[in-house]
Amino acid sequence: MTDFGKTLSATPTPIDGLVVFDLPVHGDARGWFKENWQREKMTALGLADFGPVQNNISFNDAAGTTRGIHAEPWDKWVSVATGRIFGAWVDLREGPGFGTVFTAEIDPSRAIFVPRGVGNAYQTLEPDTAYTYLVNDHWSPDADYSFLNLADETAAIAWPIPLSEVEISAKDRAHPRLSDVTPVPPRRVLVVGADGQLGRALRQSYGTAPGVDFATRADLDLTSPGLSDARRWRDYGTIINAAAYTRVDEAETAVGRRGAWAANVAGVSALARIAAAHGITLVHVSSDYVFDGAADAPYREDDPLCPVGVYGQTKAAADAIVATVPRHYIVRTSWVIGEGKNFVDTMARLADNGVNPAVVSDQIGRLTFTEDIARGIRHLLDSGAAYGVYNLTGDGEPMSWADVATAVFAGAGHDPDRVRPVSTAEYFADAAGPIAPRPAYSVLDLSKIIATGFTPADAAAALRARGNR
Template identity: 60%
Template sequence: MQNNISFNGSRGPTCGIYAEPWDKYVSVATGRIFGAWVDRREGPGFGTVVTHEITPGTAVFVPRGVGNAFQTLEEATAYTYLVTDHWRADATAEYSFVNLGDPQLGIEWPVPLTQAELPDKDRAHPALDDVAPLAPAPVLVPGARGQVGLALTARLSTTGVPFTAWTREELDLADPASWPAEISSGDALRRYRAVVKAAAFTAVDAAETPEGRAAAWAANATSVGALAAACARAGTTLVHFSTDYVFDGALPLDSAYTTDHPVAPLSVYGQSKAAGETAVRACPRHYVIRTSWVIGEGKNFVATMARLAAQGVGPSAVAHQHGRLTAAADLAAGVLHLVDSGAPYGTYHLTGSGEPCTWGQVARWVFEDLGHDPARVTPVSTAEYNGGTNDGAPRPVNSVLDLCSILDAGFTPADSRAVAREEAAAFDGRRSAHDGCSPRG
């Protein structure tokens, strides 16, 4: 992003120790330096010191949050450092410093600091014991009010990861023309280690209408391309949620869709999401997360079945669509695992694990878990559910996604059956609390 060169005509000039809000790649074009680095990041590595002599054949990557210092060892040394952002005056507020001569660090400078040339400001830097660890770079969550957005912000809060949450009122992602220039250019995104886009148009049937079609493409495809371009300019990781609806569901029911299976969406919603996937891949640092049957805070299928069970209603539920439930909280945990672990960029499938099921089976699970007769649930076809018409959007019969990608990345999703049980219990607890009595045991 920005390459800097510092020329030193004599032996002994020493500078540091600065931890800055960007990554660095340091080397020398001519001469030699002694490099010293102090880990200032939160975690067990805080305070770790590494030193190394650098010549023109050596370069060192210094990640954000690691303090950097150097001492010139030869005359006519040209110290170079490539950074991942342009220098900005406002960014200096995020700098952190450690004293070059702090005895706790134990750095053996080739030229003793009493004989070296140091800037006055560097002599005044605090000792390691007097500085707080640096928190990781924040995560940006546009679309923070939806099921996935709420789960993401809850997860970030409980794990202590700094984040910024945007609602539609703060930034309408579906309308790139309304974005501030610093968003479109990517300048405002550089300070984030990841943008996790939780905003989307998910009204599958409404997307089949003229108005819904335009809205789906704007939110799920056109704006995604604009955001991917901004993240690419910023060098920021972009996480994009996609769906089982990018597939036609024609695979045999004993098979699951792999990440490299060709897409063939049946509906306008699925088409817009498939287009969004293509747009995201223009950003070099991207994760496409395909998921299905998400259950989170607010209205969802499990909560609806629990409410109907409590009201004595015998509902109908579609029995020929096959997939797995996904807890929004589990989806959030898996995505942040990918970001935190530095997993390879690309496409991942992240749904609940375990045996596939149908919506009818899920409904019966809920009735059973809450002590109601599961036989009250009537299994029906999609056409029967829609009153004998085919007015709704076509849905894939097989929505089962192969989970090898996320398992290989070191994350094991929750069992789909357990997701239904836990959500039903949570609904029952909320209802009992609202009624002023204890949840049933």
């Protein structure tokens, strides 16, 4: 019999993420009414905003009908419309919780949220039971499923009606024992732009870790109209977007402008739509160029954007788009140095070749090495830091590009006075093509990411370490 008069509440279970909800049911002589799924109220109680896309109902004629144990690659909200069930859930996910069992009776006044990878089964306790569930993905023959035998001795589920006396499908009877079950892996990580400087650093950071995919532009074109069908996106839990158009001067030309907007805005917009639709965490790398450089104190994450060039405008537009994704990290960095052509290696080569370079001295910022960006991104993901914008650069005393160059010369055993400091205007005085405006001041405030437990590398120390390799 349905329990009337409950207060909406959530109760955790021994299985991580499996949560039982008591539902208020209002009844009179005509019958009863309940809010079976109410997004605002239930997310306020801590339920993941799991984005259901399909509602299924399984009607069961007789008491004792038994189905399961099935673990699917999506989340489920399980309840009953009529009747009553004995439900059994077994954690079939990779990890320390594998094999944990929870059982409960569910009537119209109770529901349960079943996270991806947790095996689900039930036995009807009354005839004419309507078992209903919301799921956040559509069934697909290409999806990976896992199953457990209803009679598994390790799980030892105490079925109210013995399995020998109930209706079970031949397929459910043939499912494996727990020792033979293939655990459900976590949702995968996809690194986009894996052939760029940051992409290569992320490859190095993740190494051969299982569940991490790397995609170059040849593998995955973000501007392709078929992007939404390019992968089974529900299998991914995180996308790290390390792809970008970064040729800031070329972006001021007609051809470059189109390329910058295509890669930095249209491509990011497509990723954002996919992330929002499939509950994916989107990590996007932003830039100090979203600011005009006119500040006299380090820029905070919530300072208003004010880009002065095309590249900065595309990055600012992308930030605004990514901020609409429910699960997002915008990682704002500056003066990036990684594997491949970069300022530090260029200065070292000039020093060795006897060249005395003119280097800009009126742009102030901090170097950021790609391995530290990769480390910071992984910290945000692994620590479960609050979603939002985070500044992530090297720490320490701000420097000019000329300061960096002299440090490189000195570190390589050359006379640092060979570096000739010049203004930005002097440096570009004889430039042949369009020159993008640069922020004169690019120092970013790091207190927010430090508060999450991350320690940014000291930029000067990292520069010295790089020179000693």
